[in-house]
Amino acid sequence: MTDAPHRTAPGLEVNALHAGYPGRPVVRNVDLTVPAGQVVAIVGPNGCGKSTLLRSVARLHRPESGTVRVGGEDIWALSRRRAAHRVALLPQSPRAPEAVTVAGLVRYGRHPQQGLLRQWSKEDENAVRDALDATGTTELAGERLDRLSGGQRQRCWLAMVLAQHTPVILLDEPTSALDLGHAVEVLELVREVAAAGRTVVMVQHDLAAAARYADLLVAMKDGEVVARGEPSGTVDEALVKELYGLEADILSAPGDASPVVVPRIRRPV
Amino acid sequence: MSDLKPTKGPVPSAPRVGTADVTPPDSTVLRAGTLSWLLPSRSALAAALLLPAVAVLIALAVMASSTGMSLSETVSGLLGTGDPGTVMIVRDFRLPRVFAGLMVGAALGIAGCLTQTLAGNRLATPDLVGVNDGATAAVVAAAAGSTTGMVGDWWLGPIGAVVAAAIVVLCAGGAGGAGYRVLVTGIGVSTFIGAVGDLIMSRENDNTAGGVFLWAVGSLNGRDWSVGTPLALVLLFLVPLALAVGHRLQLLRFDDDVAASLGVDLRRLRAGALALAVALAGTAVGVGGPIAFVALAAPILAQRLAGPTRVPITGSALTGAALIAAADALGRVAAPVELPVGVVTSVLGGPFLLWVLFRPDRATGKA
Numbered sequence: 001m002t003d004a005p006h007r008t009a010p011g012l013e014v015n016a017l018h019a020g021y022p023g024r025p026v027v028r029n030v031d032l033t034v035p036a037g038q039v040v041a042i043v044g045p046n047g048c049g050k051s052t053l054l055r056s057v058a059r060l061h062r063p064e065s066g067t068v069r070v071g072g073e074d075i076w077a078l079s080r081r082r083a084a085h086r087v088a089l090l091p092q093s094p095r096a097p098e099a100v101t102v103a104g105l106v107r108y109g110r111h112p113q114q115g116l117l118r119q120w121s122k123e124d125e126n127a128v129r130d131a132l133d134a135t136g137t138t139e140l141a142g143e144r145l146d147r148l149s150g151g152q153r154q155r156c157w158l159a160m161v162l163a164q165h166t167p168v169i170l171l172d173e174p175t176s177a178l179d180l181g182h183a184v185e186v187l188e189l190v191r192e193v194a195a196a197g198r199t200v201v202m203v204q205h206d207l208a209a210a211a212r213y214a215d216l217l218v219a220m221k222d223g224e225v226v227a228r229g230e231p232s233g234t235v236d237e238a239l240v241k242e243l244y245g246l247e248a249d250i251l252s253a254p255g256d257a258s259p260v261v262v263p264r265i266r267r268p269v
Numbered sequence: 270m271s272d273l274k275p276t277k278g279p280v281p282s283a284p285r286v287g288t289a290d291v292t293p294p295d296s297t298v299l300r301a302g303t304l305s306w307l308l309p310s311r312s313a314l315a316a317a318l319l320l321p322a323v324a325v326l327i328a329l330a331v332m333a334s335s336t337g338m339s340l341s342e343t344v345s346g347l348l349g350t351g352d353p354g355t356v357m358i359v360r361d362f363r364l365p366r367v368f369a370g371l372m373v374g375a376a377l378g379i380a381g382c383l384t385q386t387l388a389g390n391r392l393a394t395p396d397l398v399g400v401n402d403g404a405t406a407a408v409v410a411a412a413a414g415s416t417t418g419m420v421g422d423w424w425l426g427p428i429g430a431v432v433a434a435a436i437v438v439l440c441a442g443g444a445g446g447a448g449y450r451v452l453v454t455g456i457g458v459s460t461f462i463g464a465v466g467d468l469i470m471s472r473e474n475d476n477t478a479g480g481v482f483l484w485a486v487g488s489l490n491g492r493d494w495s496v497g498t499p500l501a502l503v504l505l506f507l508v509p510l511a512l513a514v515g516h517r518l519q520l521l522r523f524d525d526d527v528a529a530s531l532g533v534d535l536r537r538l539r540a541g542a543l544a545l546a547v548a549l550a551g552t553a554v555g556v557g558g559p560i561a562f563v564a565l566a567a568p569i570l571a572q573r574l575a576g577p578t579r580v581p582i583t584g585s586a587l588t589g590a591a592l593i594a595a596a597d598a599l600g601r602v603a604a605p606v607e608l609p610v611g612v613v614t615s616v617l618g619g620p621f622l623l624w625v626l627f628r629p630d631r632a633t634g635k636a
Contacts, residue, residue: 058530084532091530097522099577103291111520112532116513119307120298128291141289164531 010069011036011199012057012168017066019049019056020223026052027063028223034216036167039190039200041210041231044220045243050203051092053220054170057201058089070168084112088164090157092172096145102156103141106131109163131163135189151182158189169193171202175209187213211235212258219243235259295576312584315574319587323371326591330367330598331359361493369492370597370610371590372500373557374567378589379511379582380550381564382571383542386518386580388452391572391625394564395430395550398455398543399462403433404554405485406466412481413469423496426555427503427548433462434547443536451543487560487611489597496556503552507545508586514542515582560611562618563592569625 012034020026027049034040042050055061057068059075068075070086078086088109096105109131110124132138135155140148145156154174161169171190175183187209194200194215204210210217211231219227219239227239240248240261247264292298295311332343338355345351346359380395387393396402407429411422434455441454470478483490517538520528529535550564571584593610596617600608 055526058526060526060529080529080534081532084530087530089526089530091524091526094527095524097519097578100522101294103289104293104578107291107293108520108523108531114516116516117304117306119305119516120293120296121303121305122300124305125291129289132289132291138289141291 010034011038011071012201013067013069013072014053014057015067015069017053017056017063017068019052019061019063019066025064026223027056030066030220030223030225032218032225034199034201036199037194037197038215039194039202039213040216040218041202041204041214042218042220043204043207043210043243044226048220048243049223050220051172054089054172054201054203057168058087058170059083060089081112084164084166086166087168087170088161088166089170090161090172090174093177094157098146100145101141102137102143102145102148102159103128103132105145105156106137106141106159106163109160112164127163127165131159134162134192135159149182151178151185154178154182154186155189158186162193166198168199168201171200173203173205176205183209207235207240207261208253208259212253212256232257232259235261309575309579312575312579312581315571315584316587319574319584319591323587323591323594326594326598327367327371330370330594330601331363333598333601365493365497366489366491367594367597369497369500369556370489370593372497372504373489373553373560374563374589374591374593375508375586376504376549376553376589377560377563377593378567378571378585378587379508380546380553381566381589382568382580382582382585383511383514383518383546383549384564385568386521387539387542387546388449389521390452391569392565393452395546396459396559396564397452398547399433399437399459400430400547400550401554401559402459402463402466403429403431403436404551405429405559406462406469407432408484408555409466409469409481412477413473423500423552423555426553427551430547430551430554433459434543434551436462438543443540483609484558486609487558487614488609489557489593490607490609492556500552500556504549507549507552510541511545511549512582514538514545515580518542518580519578557593558609558611560593560596561615562621563589563596563614565625566618566621567592 010033012032014030014032017027017030018025030053032040042053044050052061056063057075059080062076073086075083075087106128107124110127113124114120132141135158137152137155137159140152140156145153148156154177158174174190175186178186190200190202191213214231217229217231217234218225219234221243226242227234236250237248240246240250249262249264251260251262253260293307295309297308297310299306299308328343331347332338332340342351342355343359346355347364349356349360384393384395384397385391404426407425411425437455437458438451440458441451470481473481517533520531520533521538523531525535553560567589568581568585571581571588574588575581575584592614596613597610600610600613603613
């Protein structure tokens with residue numbers, strides 16, 4: 001387990017959260033406490049409420065009941081802008097302004113800190129530069145975002161989210177559109193971000209990646225948390241069966257003994 | 270899992286190694302203590318080119334007339350050194366009309382810029398949410414109701430526009446949601462309101478109908494300081510609000526989730542920007558009648574001048590003012606009888622619209 005030396009207060013606390021749409025509960029009674037500096041992966045089948053949970057934490061979807069606290073503060077009691085000082089979200093397939101450059105995109109991450117009298121401070125400049133450095137996109141700064149590859153683009157979006165300088169970062173399937181190499185790159189970046197003291201919550205479809213890069217694994221089904229814990233102890237045959245209705249073998253990776261899920265073939269090929 | 274710990278991380282206290290030039294391009298940074306400003310040099314350059322153009326147009330517009338006036342006569346009239354008749358014509362008739370035109374153009378330009386940004390569509394104009402038809406119906410109804418049959422007070426325009434826009438927003442189920450639904454509802458509602466205006470006009474005698482008609486094509490004829498002064502006060506109040514909103518409107522170019530997680534209250538922003546657009550356009554229509562194409566063309570031209578990443582509020586104001594000044598001056602010299610400014614903008618606007626439709630934007634690649 002990665003410990004969090006920076007803070008003793010939990011980075012993120014979700015208590016008895018219920019959220020959904022009229023007549024259709026999507027998230028039911030979710031509790032989640034994440035210490036600062038940790039990575040949480042939320043896994044589960046499509047439609048299990050992962051994204052709605054993330055949106056409620058990001059102050060985008062008002063929960064029916066329950067609280068979301070960041071550093072002890074109720075995120076839903078804050079203004080939109082103040083909430084954006086505490087939580088940053090990278091949605092699944094975000095749309096960028098047309099013709100925006102990489103540096104231009106990352107600069108938007110500073111928007112919550114800016115106003116008519118504070119349009120481009122030294123801190124803004126440093127935050128953008130650091131975010132570009134941290135994501136290895138410094139050389140791309142002047143390029144147009146829409147001319148980059150998917151992997152490069154995703155790193156740029158991460159840079160924007162990092163530039164926002166929030167204690168909590170939410171990522172909705174940050175690697176689902178990436179090839180293996182770029183996915184690993186992004187996940188390693190996520191570890192670095194957490195090591196710097198930030199709390200990361202990511203929705204992840206790839207159980208093996210979730211198990212390998214997260215400190216805490218949270219499995220959801222039908223809006224409820226059905227399993228949680230340290231990844232290697234949580235991912236087992238029973239969980240895969242419960243979440244996806246699949247028979248699977250769980251292997252142990254040779255390098256670090258993290259669990260690898262291998263679904264059994266149902267029909268011989 | 271300790272072996273997964275990174276060897277190198279973005280530790281906040283570490284010395285900064287960033288080398289990228291991250292300052293917004295074409296901008297000068299001004300900093301004082303905790304305050305900082307960005308001066309967009311490209312927009313400033315565009316404004317620096319537009320301002321003298323507007324000044325020249327003012328002089329031309331003051332000069333332009335079917336009765337003819339030389340440059341020296343115009344200047345002496347402006348300075349008050351000419352003969353009293355010339356001074357009176359220049360100062361009391363032509364100058365206030367030119368200034369009213371400039372302000373109408375600026376208001377239409379900003380209103381167009383706000384609507385286009387809200388809708389995410391370069392062809393969206395304030396009249397799509399019922400502004401023109403609402404203002405026209407109000408003015409027509411007042412003219413029909415008055416004993417003289419004259420076109421009445423300018424402030425009926427913004428009131429009619431706001432009422433029409435409020436009906437549109439109510440029918441569309443709120444201004445905070447998608448701009449698209451508001452626009453589609455607006456087309457239906459404004460057709461209906463326009464029909465009501467036509468109905469009232471069809472029952473009037475030729476005299477009233479003629480006066481209303483001249484106004485309804487868009488004309489600055491006879492606009493003096495009694496209109497110009499309140500118009501200036503309204504703009505003095507609305508334009509700073511539009512500038513403040515413009516900074517946030519950039520964020521509408523992201524999808525809603527990103528914009529909201531960057532701290533923008535989208536409902537408030539959309540409702541506020543729409544209200545500003547309606548108030549500005551309604552005021553302009555109340556003063557000058559429903560002058561066509563300025564609200565459409567000014568922001569598109571300003572966008573080209575300012576570059577694709579900005580929301581060009583100031584540029585749209587200047588471009589709109591220049592367009593109206595030019596059209597009004599042209600209308601007074603181009604034909605044997607004075608052409609109302611709205612006729613000139615319509616004639617010029619048709620080809621412009623085709624140009625916009627058939628020439629894809631370099632930056633966005635779409636019309």
